[in-house]
Amino acid sequence: MNxxxxxxxxxxxxxxxxxxxxxxxxxxxxxxAFLGPNGAGKSTTIKMLTTLLKxxxxxxxxxxxxxxxxxxxxxxxxGIVFQDPSLDDELTAYENMEFHGVLYRVEKKVRRxxxxxxxxxxxxxxxxxxxxxxxxGGMKRRLEIARGLLHHPKVLFLDEPTIGLDPxxxxxxxxxxQDLNKSEGITVFFTTHYMEEAERVAGKIAxxxxxxxxxxxxxxxxxxxxxxxxxxxxxxxLTGKVIREExxxxxxxxxxxxxxxxx
Amino acid sequence: MIxxxxxxxxxxxALGYGFGSVFQKAGQGNYIExxxxxxxxxxxxxxxxxxxxxxxxDRQFGFLKETxxxxxxxxxxxxxxxxxxxxVATAQGAIVFLVSLIxxxxxxxxxxxxxxxxxxxxxxLLFTALGTMIASRLDDMQGFQLIVNFLVMPLFFLSGAxxxxxxxxxxxxVVIHIDPLSYGVDAFRFLLIGTSHxxxxxxxxxxxxxxLIFLALGSYSFxxxxx
Numbered sequence: 001m002n003x004x005x006x007x008x009x010x011x012x013x014x015x016x017x018x019x020x021x022x023x024x025x026x027x028x029x030x031x032x033a034f035l036g037p038n039g040a041g042k043s044t045t046i047k048m049l050t051t052l053l054k055x056x057x058x059x060x061x062x063x064x065x066x067x068x069x070x071x072x073x074x075x076x077x078x079g080i081v082f083q084d085p086s087l088d089d090e091l092t093a094y095e096n097m098e099f100h101g102v103l104y105r106v107e108k109k110v111r112r113x114x115x116x117x118x119x120x121x122x123x124x125x126x127x128x129x130x131x132x133x134x135x136x137g138g139m140k141r142r143l144e145i146a147r148g149l150l151h152h153p154k155v156l157f158l159d160e161p162t163i164g165l166d167p168x169x170x171x172x173x174x175x176x177x178q179d180l181n182k183s184e185g186i187t188v189f190f191t192t193h194y195m196e197e198a199e200r201v202a203g204k205i206a207x208x209x210x211x212x213x214x215x216x217x218x219x220x221x222x223x224x225x226x227x228x229x230x231x232x233x234x235x236x237x238l239t240g241k242v243i244r245e246e247x248x249x250x251x252x253x254x255x256x257x258x259x260x261x262x263x
Numbered sequence: 264m265i266x267x268x269x270x271x272x273x274x275x276x277a278l279g280y281g282f283g284s285v286f287q288k289a290g291q292g293n294y295i296e297x298x299x300x301x302x303x304x305x306x307x308x309x310x311x312x313x314x315x316x317x318x319x320x321d322r323q324f325g326f327l328k329e330t331x332x333x334x335x336x337x338x339x340x341x342x343x344x345x346x347x348x349x350x351v352a353t354a355q356g357a358i359v360f361l362v363s364l365i366x367x368x369x370x371x372x373x374x375x376x377x378x379x380x381x382x383x384x385x386x387x388l389l390f391t392a393l394g395t396m397i398a399s400r401l402d403d404m405q406g407f408q409l410i411v412n413f414l415v416m417p418l419f420f421l422s423g424a425x426x427x428x429x430x431x432x433x434x435x436x437v438v439i440h441i442d443p444l445s446y447g448v449d450a451f452r453f454l455l456i457g458t459s460h461x462x463x464x465x466x467x468x469x470x471x472x473x474x475l476i477f478l479a480l481g482s483y484s485f486x487x488x489x490x
Contacts, residue, residue: 047489047490050332051332052331052332052489052490053489053490054489071334072334073334075332075333075334076334078332080332082328084323084324084328085324086324086325086326086327086328086329087326087329088326100329100333103329103330103333103334103335104333104334105334147329
């Protein structure tokens with residue numbers, strides 16, 4: 001059974017086509033890697049799947065619902081870890097979890113139990129009363145994963161979840177996610193630039209470039225089709241070695257300044 | 264919060280004492296008394312427009328993003344944010360009021376102070392909603408400077424916060440009539456020193472009307488936010 005079905009999805013920004021007629025399916029309970037060079041359309045696709053951006057044309061079905069027509073039903077069925085942290089720094093870890101639980105209307109008793117269970121799971125229970133602004137990047141990421149799982153989502157989206165994390169934290173994080181995938185049958189949809197990571201954990205991989213999906217299958221299939229030994233080589237043979245020039249967006253420019261701007 | 268209070272206090276002290284004797288000689292009475300309500304308005308407008316405009320970065324890097332993917336209506340998120348921002352701005356206005364007491368200001372009737380607080384909140388709500396409306400349509404900080412220079416500054420300087428509204432050139436007078444802050448400052452002045460240019464009822468009516476319009480437009484723009 002497919003939990004995500006994307007058909008002929010297109011997103012244009014003015015003249016620029018960020019996502020150009022892509023179609024793919026993700027099976028329930030799968031760990032799905034969505035790979036591509038910078039500016040290929042990965043984040044744009046995730047934003048359309050998660051109701052943050054409206055497609056120009058094409059259709060998306062996530063857990064039986066269309067994000068454009070039934071945003072709230074879709075929102076209840078996924079959790080997300082963004083590329084940039086979206087925690088409230090002035091609240092404690094526990095308060096961030098609590099707030100999320102209230103937003104998603106998780107019943108109080110269930111919420112309390114689940115928060116404890118998840119914070120223990122990502123090994124942050126003993127820091128539950130610390131303010132998030134005192135946390136390291138890795139701890140924030142772990143907290144965001146715990147938060148994204150609080151409302152029992154069917155799909156967890158992770159947009160470059162391991163960027164800037166050391167190998168210890170990265171391995172730890174994938175161990176949690178693989179355990180969860182097994183124990184709760186949760187579908188994981190992630191993007192990354194670390195090919196060995198995708199090769200190791202993903203059951204299925206899709207490679208997107210210039211807004212089009214140019215290959216998909218298991219890591220083994222991709223390697224066989226391109227006659228290469230590693231996913232990294234397969235990726236390079238499919239997408240070429242040219243370094244992508246990506247125009248900086250408003251978000252990139254702000255990423256530099258937002259710390260100063262913040263009171 | 265402390266940092267953003269420095270500017271209004273500087274205005275109050277520098278202008279208040281600096282122009283005090285000129286103002287008195289022109290036969291307009293005590294300038295600190297005249298100025299204090301205007302500076303309260305200044306603290307509120309800056310704080311509330313900025314808090315509305317925080318959406319620009321908040322939707323990319325901040326907590327707002329978390330709420331935008333939650334199964335909650337955009338309208339309630341916008342309303343919650345706006346009330347939060349307005350509360351902080353009101354507190355800042357109240358602090359400026361307390362500081363003006365130190366500078367020698369005395370309100371004519373202490374029993375009107377609760378009413379003042381309500382009107383301050385209304386003004387704060389109005390400008391937070393305006394900030395939200397603008398920020399929902401901007402996608403980076405480039406536009407921010409533009410808004411400050413071409414909107415916030417004129418709104419403040421052309422509101423009668425610093426000077427009396429009598430005998431002004433026609434063009435300025437027109438601008439003052441469409442500047443929502445004019446009515447806010449005028450209402451503060453009525454409640455604090457008992458004088459008013461437009462009349463308190465007109466002030467409150469205008470403020471309510473502007474607030475409702477900006478809340479409606481603000482929540483519409485907010486509901487259309489895409490990241």
